[in-house]
Amino acid sequence: MVRQKCAMSNLRKMPSLSVLMGLLLVACGGGGDNASAPGTAPAPAQGAPDTHAPVAVLAAPANFSSDLTGAVSLMATATDDVGVTEVEFQVDGVQLGVTLAAPPFTASLDTTQYASGQHVIRTRAVDAAGNTSAWASASVSFGGTRTQPAGFTRNESWVTGLGNATALAPAGDGRWFVATQGGALRVVKAGALLAAPFVQLAVDSSGERGLIGVALHPNFATNGYIYAYYTTAENGTHNRVSRFTASGDVALAGSELKLVDLPALSSATNHNGGALHFGADGKLYIGVGDNANGAQAQDRTSLFGKLLRVNEDGSPVTDNPFYATNAGLARAVWAYGLRNPFTFAVQPGTGLIYINDVGQSTWEEIDLGAAGANYGWPGSEGPDGVGAGITGPIFTYNHTAASPPGSGVGGFFTGIAITGGCFYPSSGAFPAMYEGSYFFADYGSGFVARYGATNSAAYSFGSVSGNPVDMRVGVDGALYVLTRDAIVRFSGP
Ligand SMILES: [Ca+2]
Numbered sequence: 001m002v003r004q005k006c007a008m009s010n011l012r013k014m015p016s017l018s019v020l021m022g023l024l025l026v027a028c029g030g031g032g033d034n035a036s037a038p039g040t041a042p043a044p045a046q047g048a049p050d051t052h053a054p055v056a057v058l059a060a061p062a063n064f065s066s067d068l069t070g071a072v073s074l075m076a077t078a079t080d081d082v083g084v085t086e087v088e089f090q091v092d093g094v095q096l097g098v099t100l101a102a103p104p105f106t107a108s109l110d111t112t113q114y115a116s117g118q119h120v121i122r123t124r125a126v127d128a129a130g131n132t133s134a135w136a137s138a139s140v141s142f143g144g145t146r147t148q149p150a151g152f153t154r155n156e157s158w159v160t161g162l163g164n165a166t167a168l169a170p171a172g173d174g175r176w177f178v179a180t181q182g183g184a185l186r187v188v189k190a191g192a193l194l195a196a197p198f199v200q201l202a203v204d205s206s207g208e209r210g211l212i213g214v215a216l217h218p219n220f221a222t223n224g225y226i227y228a229y230y231t232t233a234e235n236g237t238h239n240r241v242s243r244f245t246a247s248g249d250v251a252l253a254g255s256e257l258k259l260v261d262l263p264a265l266s267s268a269t270n271h272n273g274g275a276l277h278f279g280a281d282g283k284l285y286i287g288v289g290d291n292a293n294g295a296q297a298q299d300r301t302s303l304f305g306k307l308l309r310v311n312e313d314g315s316p317v318t319d320n321p322f323y324a325t326n327a328g329l330a331r332a333v334w335a336y337g338l339r340n341p342f343t344f345a346v347q348p349g350t351g352l353i354y355i356n357d358v359g360q361s362t363w364e365e366i367d368l369g370a371a372g373a374n375y376g377w378p379g380s381e382g383p384d385g386v387g388a389g390i391t392g393p394i395f396t397y398n399h400t401a402a403s404p405p406g407s408g409v410g411g412f413f414t415g416i417a418i419t420g421g422c423f424y425p426s427s428g429a430f431p432a433m434y435e436g437s438y439f440f441a442d443y444g445s446g447f448v449a450r451y452g453a454t455n456s457a458a459y460s461f462g463s464v465s466g467n468p469v470d471m472r473v474g475v476d477g478a479l480y481v482l483t484r485d486a487i488v489r490f491s492g493p
Contacts, residue, residue: 043081043082044081044082049129050081050082050127050128050129050131051129051131052080052081052082052127052131053080053127053131053132053133053134054078054079054080054084054125054126054127054131054132054133055078055079055080055125055133055134056076056077056078056087056123056124056125056133056134056135056136057076057077057078057123057136058074058075058076058121058122058123058136058137058138059075059076059077060073060074060075061073061074061121061138061140062138063137063138063139063140063406063407064138064139064140064404064405064406064407065138065140065141066140066141066143066404066405066406066412067141067142067143068111068140068141068142068143069111069112069142069143069144070110070111070112071108071109071110071111072108072109072111073106073107073108073109074089074096074106074107074108074109074121074123075104075105075106076089076105076106076123076125076136077103077105078103078105078125078133080125080127080131081127082127082128082129083127083128084125084126084127085101085126085127085128086099086100086101086125086126087099087100087105087123087124087125087126088100088123088124089107089109089121089122089123090120090121090122090123090135091109091114091119091120091121091122092114092119092120092433092452092457092459093120093122093433093452093454093455093457093459094433096109105123109121111142111143111144112144112146112150113149113150114142114146114149114150114460115142115146115147115148115149115460115461115462115463116141116142116143116144116145116146116147116460116463117141117142117412117413117447117449117459117460117463118139118140118141118406118411118412118413118449118458118459118460119139119140119141119142119459119460120137120138120139120140120455120457120459121137121138121140122135122136122137122138122455123135123136123137124136135455139406139411139412139457140406141405141406141412141460142460146462147462147463147464148461148462148490149461149462151492151493152462152490152491152492152493153489153490153491154462154464154488154489154490155488155489155490155491156464156465156466156486156488157486158191158480158486158487158488158489159176159178159188159191159192159193159486159487160193160485160486161193161485161486162178162180162186162193162482162484162485162486162487163180163182163484163485164180164181164182164205164210164484164485165178165179165180165181165469165470165482165483165484165485165486166179166180166181166210166211166212166213166274166469166470167179167212167213167214167274167275167276167343167469167470167482168214168470168471168472168480168482168487169214169215169216169226169472170216170472170473170474170475170480171216171220171221172220172221172475173221173475174189174190174474174475174476175187175188175189175249176188176474176480176487177198177214177216177226178214178482178487179211179212179213179214179228180210180211181203181205181209181210181211181212182203182205182210182211183200183201183202183203183205183210183211183230184197184199184200184201184211185197185198185199185200185201185211185214185226185228185244185251186198187249188487189249194249196249196250197250198226198244198246198249198250198251199228199244199250199251199256201228201230201232202232202233203230203231203232204231204232204233204237205231206269207268207269207270208269208270208271208272209231209237209239209265209269209272210230210231211228211229211230211231212229212230212231212272212273212274212342213227213228213229213230213241213273213274213275213276213286213287214226214227214228214229214276215227215276215277215278215284217243217278217312218278218282220246223245224245224246224247224252225243225244225245225246225312226243226244226245226246226251227241227242227243227244227259227276227284228241228242228243228244228276229241229273229274229275229276229286230242231265231272235261236264237264237265238261238262238263238264238265239262239265239272239273239274239288240258240260240261240262241259241260241276241284241286241314242256242257242258242259243255243256243257243259243312244256244257259310259313259314260286260308260310260314260329260332262288262303262304262329263302263303263304265291266291266292266293268291268292268293270289270292270340271289271290271291271292271339271340271358272288272289272291272340273286273287273288273289273338273340273341273342274287274289274342275287275341275342275343275344277344277345277346278312278346279309279346279351279353280346280347280349280350280351281351282312283309283310283311283312283317284309284310284311284312284314285307285308285309285334285344285346285353285369286307286308286309286310286332287307287308287338287341287342287343287344287355288303288304288305288306288307288308288338288341289304289305289338289339289340289341289342290304290305290338290339290340290377290378291304291305294339294377294378295378297336297337297338297339297377297378298336298337298374298377298378298379300322300325300326300330300333300336301322301326301327301330301333302330303329303330303332303333305336305337305338305339305377306333306334306335306336306338307334307335307336307338307341307344307353307355307369308332308333308334309332309334309371310332316329316331316332317332320332320333320334320371321333321334321335321371321372322372334371334372335355335369335370335371335372335373335374335375336373336374336375337373337374337375337376337377337380337390337391338355338357338367338375338377339357339358339359339360339377339378339381340357340358341355341356341357341358342356342358342417342419342469343356343418343419343420343421343469343470344356344369344421345420345421345422345423345438346423347423347436347438348423348425348426349425349426352368352369352423353368353369354366354367354368354369354394354421354423354438355367355368355369355375356418356419356420356421356440357375357377357393357418358417358418358419359381359382359399359417359418360381361399362381362382362384362398362399362400363381363382363383363384363393363396363397363398363399363410364382364396364397364398364399364415364416364417364418364442365381365382365393365395365396365418366393366394366395366396366418366421366438366440366451367391367393367394368391368394370391373391374389374390374391375390375391375393376390376391376392380392382396382398382409383396383409394451394453394456395410395451395456395458396409396410397409397410397411397413397414397415397418397442397458398410398414399414399415399416400414401414410458411458412460413442413445413447413449413458414442414445415442415443415444415445415447416442416443416444416445417442417443417444418440418441418442418443419440419441419442419443419468419469419470419471420439420440420441420468420470420471421438421439421440421441421471422438422439422471422472422473422479423436423437423438423439423473424436424437424438424439424450424473424479425473425477427477428473428477428492429476429477429478429491429492430477430479430492431492431493434450434492436452436453437450437451437452438450438451438452438453439451439461439471439479440471441464441468441471441481442468443467443468443469444467445463446463446464446465446466446467446468447460447462447463448460448461448462448463448464448468448471448479448481448490449461461490462490464481464483464488465483466483466484466485466486466488467483467484468481468482468483469482469483469484470482474489476491477492478490478491478492
């Protein structure tokens with residue numbers, strides 16, 4: 001353990017001596033140890049301000065510690081040219097316990113309070129002048145079987161019996177609209193699945209085709225507009241976005257307005273995308289897969305492998321990045337180089353867009369939405385092949401665990417297909433630490449995680465038994481995860 005340094009001789013000549021003395025005597029534990037720690041800068045000259053930050057080291061647990069259970073001891077060491085006055089620990093970006101003023105810098109962490117899976121432990125030190133060390137951190141995994149944080153409730157049977165569900169959208173009145181692959185757009189009202197669908201569409205549901213996206217107009221409460229993305233066999237099999245008008249819990253007969261007819265699909269039935277959301281700019285964004293032809297993702301004149309941006313009537317928005325160089329519907333291209341943007345999300349208020357791009361055989365990724373961005377597919381997947389002109393992911397995880405587990409990009413998270421996702425709003429029933437978090441899930445692993453932009457790190461939140469396909473925060477502030485068959489409700493403490 002590196003010894004604490006207390007340069008008492010210099011401090012006696014500094015201003016505010018009585019305050020500093022009190023702090024430093026505590027920080028030094030009364031040990032009177034004036035020896036220099038190796039590697040630290042010399043103490044500031046007499047009368048000079050202390051501008052040298054301390055150094056904190058997380059001594060335990062070790063980075064990549066796996067399957068930690070029960071009570072875990074955290075230990076930090078901290079050194080400074082003058083003296084350390086505070087050491088704190090964090091778990092997943094939230095301070096653990098009280099700030100420590102004196103060594104030993106230890107704390108006990110009760111892992112049973114956290115969902116099993118990846119968590120990040122951090123420590124940092126502060127000196128009397130207020131200089132703050134960098135965070136020292138360890139990515140670890142907690143074992144056990146906890147499927148949601150302590151104090152939260154997971155209800156896996158909030159709604160069941162959906163049958164090949166693909167996407168969901170909340171209404172401000174508490175209802176939910178749930179797309180099912182076979183073409184039925186179902187309604188959940190007061191927690192009950194209504195027997196009559198909102199609308200039953202004729203769809204081609206082979207492979208990954210079918211009714212695979214739903215979005216409500218921002219003014220749904222007054223205009224009743226609901227948008228759906230589905231595969232139709234009309235005039236050659238292709239994907240379409242239509243608008244319907246609600247009349248109570250069903251679509252007004254004859255209200256379908258066909259807004260966007262995408263180009264004909266090949267015989268490939270996978271990679272259709274399907275996600276639909278209105279941005280903060282009032283425009284409708286549409287995720288379109290590459291139809292299993294990666295080259296189309298790089299062709300900016302192709303509608304495949306893109307995030308599109310259209311007006312609410314389906315017309316391309318005139319300030320789209322390739323509006324001037326493309327023709328027809330291709331003027332709707334907003335971002336490209338995507339493989340299968342089956343889900344994406346818009347942050348309430350800020351309009352920030354995160355795109356989940358399902359990878360091929362190696363990487364799942366979250367991309368930061370930006371006009372004109374090229375996310376690199378098929379030449380780039382996850383962190384691989386991110387060259388000039390390519391926008392790499394903000395978070396990515398592998399299909400296979402690294403050796404040792406946790407040591408690779410994405411840490412302990414592994415899976416086969418990223419789904420989700422949604423931002424927790426700036427107010428809601430969850431504790432403040434969740435505000436602004438981006439929740440996502442994996443279709444195969446069934447984990448539910450959150451990504452915190454503050455530390456660019458992802459943490460385990462929980463898991464579900466089924467295969468997650470979509471998720472949203474309800475008007476009650478609970479997190480609703482849609483699996484192929486059910487809506488799982490995670491409610492806060
Ligand atoms: Ca210092």
